[in-house]
Amino acid sequence: MSREQERLKERIAAELDRGRRRSNGLTLDALDEEDLLAQHSPLMSPLVWDLAHIGNYEEQWLLRAAGGRAALRPDIDGLYDAFENPRADRVALPLLRPEEARAYNDRVRREVLDALDAADLDAVPAPRAPGERTLLEAGFVYHVVIQHEHQHDETMLATHQLRRGAPVLLEEEAAPPRAVPPPSEEVLVPAGPFTMGTDDDPWSYDNERGAHTVDLDAYWIDTDPVTNAAYQRFVDDGGYRDRRWWSARGWEWCRRREAEAPAFWDRDGTTWTRRRFGRVEEVPPDQPVQHVSFHEADAYARWAGRRLPTEAEWEKAARFDPATGRSLRFPWGDGDPDHSRANLGQRALGPHPVGGHPDGVSPLGVRQLIGDVWEWTSTTFHGYPGFASFPYREYSEVFFDRDYKVLRGGSWATHPTAVRSTFRNWDHPVRRQIFSGFRCARDADRD
Incomplete structure (x- = not known):
C-alpha cells in the first residue's frame, strides 16, 4: 500500500x-x-x-x-x-x-x-x-x-x-468575532465566462459535475449576506403586509402561514427577540438573517429594488479569480476551511457577525460566502450538461426540475467536509426551519 x-x-x-x-x-x-x-x-x-x-x-x-x-x-x-x-x-x-x-x-x-x-x-x-x-x-x-x-x-x-424545552446544546465558543463594516455595500462582478462545477474534486457529488463554461453579463452582488438589521427594516416597513413585494405563490404562502417575520422571531414591545435552541434573546443586528424561506428572501429583494442572484452568479462571485481566470475550490483558494476563513461545523450555534472572517473573502471581494447561512438563489435545481447519476439516482436526479430552489455556501451548522464552492443544496421554497439566509444582486446595466 x-x-x-x-x-x-x-x-x-x-x-x-x-x-x-x-x-x-x-x-x-x-x-x-x-x-x-x-x-x-x-x-x-x-x-x-x-x-x-x-x-x-x-x-x-x-x-x-x-x-x-x-x-x-x-x-x-x-x-x-x-x-x-x-x-x-x-x-x-x-x-x-x-x-x-x-x-x-x-x-x-x-x-x-x-x-x-x-x-x-x-x-x-x-x-x-x-x-x-x-x-x-x-x-x-x-x-x-x-x-x-x-x-x-x-x-x-x-x-x-x-424542539420545545430547556436548552441542551452548549455553545463551543465564548465570543464570536466582531463585525467589520464592508468597504462597499456591493461588488461588481465583471462580464465574461467562468468555469462552473467540477470534474476532479474527490468529494464532489454527481450534481456538482461536470465542469462547464458559463458566460455571464456583469452584475452587482452584495458584499455580505443580508443582516438582521436590514431585514428588520423590511419587516417594520410593513413588508409582510404589502402584496407588491411578493410573487403570487409567495403571497399565498405568506397569507396562509400568517407570517410576520422570520421563523422563531417574536416582538417584545419595540424589541424583536428570537428563540434559539431553547434560549430567548434579542435579535443581534449585525448577524446574517436566518430561518427565512425563499419567498421571504425574494420579497425582501423586491422591496430593496434588487433580486436574488442566480446560482451561476453566486458561484462566479465565490470562485472566479480575475487575476488568473481560474475557478477556485473555495473563495480563499484551494485550501481546506479553518476557523479564520469561515463559520462552519457547529462551533457556534448561529451565524457570526458580518465581516467576521476576513481571511475568507473571495478574489472579487465578496465576504462570508461559505458558512454562517445557506443562501437562497433564484435557480430551480437541475442537472448540469452531460449529467450522469452516480452512485444512485435518488441523491440528486429525482429532485430535478420539481420546483426545488438551490441554496449555496453552507451554514454555521454545516461541517467543513460537506461544503465547497461547487456544493449544491436544494429545498422547497417554503422551508425556513433550515439555517437559510440570502444576499441580493442586481444587473449592472441598470447603472
Missing part, C-alpha cells in the same frame, strides 16, 4: 470518527429516550430515526456495495428508507430504540473500519471513460458516507431548533 493511500485511509477513519461523535452528541449524549423517540415537528424525523438511518446508510454503502459483505440487518432496511417513509410518518414505525441504535451503529462501524483496512482506494476502471468513477477510487464512497452523516447532523440541529 502506498503512503498516499495510507494517509487517505487515516483521514477517512478520523473523519468517520468525528462524524459519529457529533451524531451521538446531538442524540444519545443530549436527550433522554422519550425526547429521542418523539417527533418534535411533522417537518422532521424523530431524532432516533436519523441516528439509525446514518448507520443503515453506512452499512449499505461501505459494507454491502463497496465491501461486498453480507447484510447485517436487512430486516430494518425498509424502516430507514427515506423515500419509502415520509418524515411525518416515521414516528409510527417500529424504530430501533436509542440503545439499540447505538449498538447497531457501533457494530457497523467496527466492520467498516475492518473493510477500510483491506480496501484498494486506488482502484480505477480499465479502460476508463471520460468522467467515469468507481465507488472506491480516491475513497469516493467513504466521502459520500462521511458527508451524509454530517448532513443528517445538520438536519438534527434543525430538529433541535424546533
